[in-house]
Amino acid sequence: MERLGRWLSGGALALVILFLLLPILVVIPVSFTEAPVFRFPPEGFSLQWYEKIGRVDGLLGAIGLSARLALLATVISLLLGTLCAIALVRGVVPGAAAVSAFMLSPLMLPGLVLGIAMLQALREVGLRDAWWSLLLAHVVITLPFVMRTVLASLSLFDFGMVDAARTLGCSYPVALWRVLVPNILPGFVSGALFAFIASFDNYPVSMFLVDVRTKTLPIQLLNYLEISPDPTLAAVSTCLIALTVAILLLCDRLVGLRRLAPV
Amino acid sequence: MNDQHLAVRGASKRFGTASVLDDLSLAVARGEFVSLLGPSGCGKTTLLRCIAGLLRLDAGSIAVAGRDISALPAHRRNVGVVFQNYALFPHLTVAQNIGFGLRAQGVRAAEAAPRIAEALALVRMAEFADRPVTALSGGQQQRVAVARALVVRPTLLLLDEPFSALDRKLRETMQVELKHLLREVGITAIFVTHDQEEALVVSDRIAVMNAGRIEQLADPATLYQRPASLYVLDFVGQSMRLGGTVSAAGLGEVTVETRLGTVRAPGAFAPGSRVVVAVRPEAVTLTETPPGGRNTLAARVSEVSFLGSRTQLHLDLPAGEDRGVVELPRLPPGIGPGSAVPLAFPIADTMVFPAA
Amino acid sequence: MKRDPLGLLALPGVGYLALVFLAPLLLLLWSSVRGPEGWTLDGYVRLLGDPYYRGVIAASLQLALITTGGALLLGYPAAFALARARGGWQVVLFALIFLPLTVSIIVKSFGWGIVLRRDGILNWALLNLGLIERPVRMIFTEGALYAGMINVFLPFMVLPIFAVVRMLDPRLPDAAATLGASPWFSFRRVTLPLSLPGVVAGVSLVFSLSVAAYVTPSLLMGDRYMTMSMVMAKAFLNLRDWQLGAAMAAVLLAMALAVVVGAAALQRRLGGR
Ligand SMILES: Nc1ncnc2c1ncn2[C@@H]1O[C@H](COP(=O)(O)OP(=O)(O)O)[C@@H](O)[C@H]1O
Ligand SMILES: [Mg+2]
Numbered sequence: 095m096e097r098l099g100r101w102l103s104g105g106a107l108a109l110v111i112l113f114l115l116l117p118i119l120v121v122i123p124v125s126f127t128e129a130p131v132f133r134f135p136p137e138g139f140s141l142q143w144y145e146k147i148g149r150v151d152g153l154l155g156a157i158g159l160s161a162r163l164a165l166l167a168t169v170i171s172l173l174l175g176t177l178c179a180i181a182l183v184r185g186v187v188p189g190a191a192a193v194s195a196f197m198l199s200p201l202m203l204p205g206l207v208l209g210i211a212m213l214q215a216l217r218e219v220g221l222r223d224a225w226w227s228l229l230l231a232h233v234v235i236t237l238p239f240v241m242r243t244v245l246a247s248l249s250l251f252d253f254g255m256v257d258a259a260r261t262l263g264c265s266y267p268v269a270l271w272r273v274l275v276p277n278i279l280p281g282f283v284s285g286a287l288f289a290f291i292a293s294f295d296n297y298p299v300s301m302f303l304v305d306v307r308t309k310t311l312p313i314q315l316l317n318y319l320e321i322s323p324d325p326t327l328a329a330v331s332t333c334l335i336a337l338t339v340a341i342l343l344l345c346d347r348l349v350g351l352r353r354l355a356p357v
Numbered sequence: 358m359n360d361q362h363l364a365v366r367g368a369s370k371r372f373g374t375a376s377v378l379d380d381l382s383l384a385v386a387r388g389e390f391v392s393l394l395g396p397s398g399c400g401k402t403t404l405l406r407c408i409a410g411l412l413r414l415d416a417g418s419i420a421v422a423g424r425d426i427s428a429l430p431a432h433r434r435n436v437g438v439v440f441q442n443y444a445l446f447p448h449l450t451v452a453q454n455i456g457f458g459l460r461a462q463g464v465r466a467a468e469a470a471p472r473i474a475e476a477l478a479l480v481r482m483a484e485f486a487d488r489p490v491t492a493l494s495g496g497q498q499q500r501v502a503v504a505r506a507l508v509v510r511p512t513l514l515l516l517d518e519p520f521s522a523l524d525r526k527l528r529e530t531m532q533v534e535l536k537h538l539l540r541e542v543g544i545t546a547i548f549v550t551h552d553q554e555e556a557l558v559v560s561d562r563i564a565v566m567n568a569g570r571i572e573q574l575a576d577p578a579t580l581y582q583r584p585a586s587l588y589v590l591d592f593v594g595q596s597m598r599l600g601g602t603v604s605a606a607g608l609g610e611v612t613v614e615t616r617l618g619t620v621r622a623p624g625a626f627a628p629g630s631r632v633v634v635a636v637r638p639e640a641v642t643l644t645e646t647p648p649g650g651r652n653t654l655a656a657r658v659s660e661v662s663f664l665g666s667r668t669q670l671h672l673d674l675p676a677g678e679d680r681g682v683v684e685l686p687r688l689p690p691g692i693g694p695g696s697a698v699p700l701a702f703p704i705a706d707t708m709v710f711p712a713a
Numbered sequence: 714m715k716r717d718p719l720g721l722l723a724l725p726g727v728g729y730l731a732l733v734f735l736a737p738l739l740l741l742l743w744s745s746v747r748g749p750e751g752w753t754l755d756g757y758v759r760l761l762g763d764p765y766y767r768g769v770i771a772a773s774l775q776l777a778l779i780t781t782g783g784a785l786l787l788g789y790p791a792a793f794a795l796a797r798a799r800g801g802w803q804v805v806l807f808a809l810i811f812l813p814l815t816v817s818i819i820v821k822s823f824g825w826g827i828v829l830r831r832d833g834i835l836n837w838a839l840l841n842l843g844l845i846e847r848p849v850r851m852i853f854t855e856g857a858l859y860a861g862m863i864n865v866f867l868p869f870m871v872l873p874i875f876a877v878v879r880m881l882d883p884r885l886p887d888a889a890a891t892l893g894a895s896p897w898f899s900f901r902r903v904t905l906p907l908s909l910p911g912v913v914a915g916v917s918l919v920f921s922l923s924v925a926a927y928v929t930p931s932l933l934m935g936d937r938y939m940t941m942s943m944v945m946a947k948a949f950l951n952l953r954d955w956q957l958g959a960a961m962a963a964v965l966l967a968m969a970l971a972v973v974v975g976a977a978a979l980q981r982r983l984g985g986r
Contacts, residue, residue, distance in 0.1 A: 096430075096896040100797075107794035107806065110787050114813040114867060117824030120834055124827055133832045178726035185719030193727060200734055202973045204925030206942045207741070207962045208734070210949055214744065214959075215737035234734045237726065295817040298927050298942070302949070315819050319932075328827075331820040338815045342808065411887045431890035432899075438891040444884040448906045457902070458892030509892055 118335060125328035132325060143329035150326055156314035163225075163310065164293035167232035168240075171289050172282070174233070175240035183248040194245060201238040205298030208234065213302040224308035231299050236289035243288070247281030279348075287345055291338070361423075362387040362545045363408070363513055368417035370403055370569075377403045379569035380417070385545060387422075390536065391574075392548045392556035394592065395566030401549040402441070404566075405515045408547070410434045421512050432461070437511030441518045441549075443502035445490040451501050452477065452486040458509035476508040479538065495523050496531060503535065507542060514539065514546040520555060532558045553593050557581075565589045581637070587710045590635055595682045597672065597700075598635040600712060603628050611709055616679060617654040617700075622707035631712035638669065638684035640706040643692075647701035654700045656681065661693060670698070738966070745959035756960030766944065770964065773941040777924035780862040781870075784919050787863070788870035789912065795871065796878040807875075814868045822932040825861045826852060853934060861933045866923050870915040877911030910983050917976035921969045941965050 128138030147153055178197060182190050200208065212231045221227060251274065259269035297312040304313050319327055363385040370378040377400045385391045393401045406412040408419055410431035418427045426434050446454050455476050459469040477483045480500035485493065490501060499519060506514060519535070520528045536559050539546050550556050556563045557577045564574040565588070573585040584590040590598070601615035603626045613620045613634050620634045636652075647653060659673035668688040672681025683700065692698060745756050760766045791810075798806050813821065828834050829851040836848040851857050881904065889899035927942035941961055948958035 099896060099900070100794075103790035103794040103797075106787055106790035107798075110791040110867060110871065111806065111809045113787075113864060114810060116834075117821050117828055117864060118813060118816050119824075120827045121820065121824045131832075132827045132830065135837065174726035174729055177722040181720050181723035185722060187720045187723050193723060196735075197726060197730060200730070202921060203738075203969055204921075204942065204965050206925060206927050206945060207738075207965055207969075210945065210958060210962055211737035211741040212733070213949075214955075215740050218740065230733050234730065237730065241726075291815050295819075297819065301946070312817060312819050315817075315823075316928075316932075319819075319823060327823055331817075331823060334820055335816055339812065342812065342815065346808075406887075409887075409891050411890065431887070432893050432895055434891075435893065436891060438888065440884050440888055444882060444888040446885060446888070446903055446907075448903075457889065458894070460902070461889065461892055461894035461898050505888075505892065511891075 121328040121331040122335070124325055125332040127325055127328075130324050132323075132328065143325040144333075146324075146326045147329055147333075150318065152309060152314055153311075153318070153326075153330065156309050156311040159225075159308065160294050160311035163228055163232055164236075164290045166229060167236045167293045168286050168289040170229075170233050171236040171240040172286060175237055175285070176244050176282075179241060179244040179248050182245065184253070194241070197241045198238045200234050201242075205235075205296065206301075209299040209302035212299070216303075224303060224305040227303040228300060228308070228310065231303055232293045232296065235296055235299060236293050239288040239292055240285040243281040243285035244278065247278040251277050283345055283348055287341060291341075360386050362389070362421065363547075364418075364420045365404075365408065366418050366420075368404070368407060368419070369415050370400075370407060370412065371415055377569050378407070378414070381570055382417075383564060383571060383574065385547065387545055388543055389562065390539065390546050390548065390560045392550055392560035392563045393566055394550055394553060394556040394563050396592070397551055399566045400569045401551075401566055402517055405438070405517050405547070405549055408513070409436050409438050409515055435509070435511050437506035437509065437514045437544075439499075439502045439506050439514070439516040439519050442522055443498050445498055445501060445505070447489075447491050450487050450489055451482060451493070454490055454501055455505045455508050457505065462509065472508055476504040479507070479542075480504040496527050499523065499531060503538070507544070511544070514544050515549075516546060517549045518551070519548065520550070520552075528555070529558075535559070557593075563593070565592055584708070587633060587635075587713055590708070590710065595638050595669075595684075596635045597638060597641065597681045597683055598633050599674075599679050599681075600631070600633050603630045603632055610704075613709065615654075616674070617656050618652075620652045620654070620707060621704050622652075622709045623705065624709035626709065626711070633710045633712050635708045635710065636702045636706055638682045639667075641683045641700050641702045643683075643685065643689060643698050644701050645699040650704050651701045652704055652707060656698055656700055658692060658694055658696045658698055661688065663688070741959055742963055742966070744955065745963045748956060753956075756956035756958075757963075759957055760960045760964065766961075769939045769944050770941060772938065773924055776858070776862065776926070776930070776938070776940060777920050779859050780866055780923040780926075781916055781920045783859060783863040784867045784870040785912070785916060788867055788915065789874060789908075792871050792874035792878050792911070795875050796881075810868055810871055813864075814872075818865060818928050819932075821865055822861065822929050825857075825864060825933065829857050853937060855934075855938070858930060858933050858938055861929050862923055862926060865926075865929050866919045869918045869922060873914035873918065874908060874911035877914075878908050881907055910980055913976050913979050913983065917972050921972045924968055924972075925965055 123136045124132045125143055126139050126141070127133070127136035128140045128142070129136070175197075181187055182194050187193055209231070212227065212234075216222070216227050216230075255273050255277075256266075256269045259273045260266060295312060296310070297316070300310045300313055304310060309317070315327065315330065361384045363383070365381065365383040368378050368381045369376070381404065383391075383404075393404065395401055403412065407414050410426070410429055410433075414427060418425055420426065421434075421436070446457065449457065452473055456469055456473045459472060464472075474483070477486055480503055482497060482500050482504065485497065490498060493501065499522070502519075520531055523531060532555060548556070548559050560577070562574060562576050563580050565572045565580065567588050573580060573589045575583075575585075580589065580593050584593060587598075590596055599615040599617060599620070601613040601620065603611050604614050604619070605612040606626055606628050609623055609625060610621055611624050611626050611632070613622065613632055615634060622634050626632055645653075657673040658670050660671040662669040662671070666686075668685050670683045670685065670692070672683065674681045746752055746754060748755055795803065795806055795810070826833075830836070831848045831850065831852075833852075835851060836845070839845045840848065885903050885907070886896075886899050889903050890896075894902070925942050926940060927946065930938055930940050931943055941964065945958050945961040945965065948954045948961060
């Protein structure tokens with residue numbers, strides 16, 4: 095019976111992992127095919143679809159735009175989120191529990207609703223510039239990710255350690271730097287990583303805010319998929335997967351993968 | 358009547374390459390309290406888990422009341438366990454925790470209720486029946502853990518360091534209280550502990566464990582007065598011990614040359630052997646002209662510790678195998694750190710062990 | 714006592730969200746009841762009065778329920794296996810579950826399409842195994858949609874359950890066994906109740922995400938399976954019917970809030986025991 099449970103749960107885990115990886119892994123062989131359609135098994139080997147990435151109208155531009163947008167939104171969120179987390183953990187904030195729930199709430203809301211609400215409001219105030227609209231909205235998307243992890247690592251941090259460092263001869267700022275920063279760094283890194291990915295991948299909010307000349311990568315990809323579905327998409331996807339794996343490995347090096355757990 | 362209630366024979370357990378139990382045997386009589394005493398990591402918990410069926414032995418057998426239970430899973434063994442830190446179910450109340458085992462065994466609610474009440478009363482926790490266990494103090498949690506283990510009427514009770522989570526004062530009360538309670542229930546029990554004083558208080562016999570084996574199993578007095586090895590000597594109580602070489606042997610007595618002088622002791626070693634002689638602190642007196650049958654040595658005091666009912670003198674000895682603790686009911690005037698003192702102790706109370 | 718200056722550090726972040734997040738939402742809710750001629754419930758009336766839109770709401774809820782149920786069924790035992798895995802293995806397995814979470818939903822939906830195509834990997838595998846004789850149509854079926862949705866949202870079920878199960882004291886099932894509990898009894902009475910907070914977190918997360926899903930259903934089904942999000946997007950972008958879109962947004966918002974608040978209340982009850 096106990097063994098049966100072990101087998102069942104082990105089997106479920108294997109199935110889950112296989113199932114989760116399947117749609118991700120299939121795009122890799124397809125990106126190297128010679129045929130212009132996605133057929134399985136892929137035929138031949140070529141890099142033509144990777145070469146085509148540069149030639150497809152707007153794809154590189156969209157990658158650049160999404161990267162800049164995600165980076166900027168993440169930096170702004172780190173700033174706003176860290177200040178707010180410090181205030182909530184160390185300061186006296188009336189209704190602190192409600193405030194922190196509010197700061198995390200964009201995570202729980204359907205992205206599409208958020209996108210529409212932003213679109214309507216921005217029209218109302220007359221902001222029609224797509225880049226600024228996207229940036230404003232993406233900070234809303236990224237802020238909760240930063241808040242959550244920084245808040246968690248700050249509240250786990252024992253501020254007695256800062257006092258201990260001070261009795262051992264560190265000035266207050268030096269104590270913060272030597273003791274607080276290394277301890278909340280994992281929260282920082284993982285919060286930033288998630289914020290970046292959330293922005294880089296975002297579709298439902300962006301779809302209302304882009305315009306013809308300012309399109310983020312997910313929007314551009316989906317457009318392309320509708321217009322001319324060919325393995326170029328698989329090539330882009332493979333690059334994105336490689337990038338994600340690289341970021342994850344880097345973060346694992348920096349702070350340990352398990353501390354990155356999002357939920 | 359079968360006197361051997363629990364019989365562990367030739368038990369061996371490895372974790373990977375580490376041998377944690379090494380051909381260990383242990384016999385416990387019905388109604389007896391035995392302590393497993395040993396340093397952290399010597400395999401006490403592992404032995405307990407094997408007896409409870411939470412781990413399988415690699416070799417050997419375990420029998421309770423003459424029945425081999427080695428192949429039974431834990432839930433068929435009817436061996437009660439009080440876990441270290443108690444492992445109370447945090448989502449259940451006190452009464453639900455205690456009733457858990459009855460429920461698991463399919464005892465009907467009507468029949469279970471009085472037994473739960475009885476168990477609650479036994480550990481004096483009746484008024485806490487409906488509290489969540491997370492709201493209890495350490496001592497109360499321990500009582501609940503004991504009641505939970507006893508209510509299913511196990512054939513054997515295992516307690517893994519049951520007092521280690523309690524503060525010193527409470528620990529001392531609970532030791533006596535628990536011993537009394539278990540005696541009243543009339544159960545056979547094995548206590549695991551790394552605290553020698555606790556072992557002396559709670560048990561009829563003590564099994565001193567060392568690296569997966571039982572070094573000596575004896576009643577507290579024997580263990581203290583006649584330790585079977587240097588290991589047991591050191592683990593149970595304090596002593597003055599001096600390394601030396603046997604210079605003469607005969608008639609069940611050896612003469613040993615030590616750093617502080619010549620010592621005679623009952624024992625049989627060949628001349629030239631490296632040995633350690635030892636004596637318990639309270640056997641030593643400070644007299645220059647003792648009555649006959651005693652060893653006399655000269656030493657220097659390095660530290661004095663006042664312990665209330667007695668005073669300990671720590672002797673100035675170079676670090677190494679020598680260790681010097683002497684206990685006096687009262688400190689004679691004029692003795693302090695640096696004083697030279699004459700030591701005397703009965704030859705009959707002097708122990709000799711082969712050097713480690 | 715002086716006002717604590719540290720508390721003021723919360724202001725920029727809170728102010729930002731109030732302006733850029735809360736205000737637009739309130740505006741949207743306001744516009745759902747505000748027509749050209751003053752107050753109106755026209756959007757809601759059309760939404761809830763029309764059998765088509767009621768069908769869409771029902772379909773969204775059904776999709777969310779199936780997705781949540783499927784993810785729970787697969788994810789619950791998997792989370793236990795993950796929690797039981799030893800040291801290095803656990804990190805690797807965790808990474809494998811975690812990685813899909815960071816891969817773009819577009820990439821995953823696109824890959825899922827390749828898996829299910831007539832000349833895709835699944836048909837190819839089934840043909841080669843001799844289980845089918847000619848390719849089966851899988852894409853654009855409801856089964857494919859459910860599988861795709863579960864695929865996208867499964868990590869959100871596994872990880873919260875894992876986070877709770879990992880912290881369970883491994884001696885509790887041991888303690889139950891020494892009290893005579895069979896493994897099944899001890900699972901039902903000890904492990905399951907203690908893992909419920911993780912289940913509640915996972916279920917509420919997956920449900921609220923999947924009830925509002927947009928990309929996966931539109932990529933896998935196109936117009937064949939309309940969800941609330943798709944209707945809403947269409948109302949705003951194609952029909953330019955803001956009244957209707959805003960009403961649908963309000964309904965979605967209410968559902969998301971209900972799930973979050975309900976889950977929080979449930980967590981408190983579970984935690985309070
Ligand atoms: N499940 C296990 N896997 C590997 N090693 C273990 C396991 N359980 C215990 N050990 C090792 O076995 C030794 C004895 O452990 P234990 O029986 O818990 O000691 P004690 O209870 O006497 O402190 C220790 O070195 C411990 O590290
Ligand atoms: Mg132990």
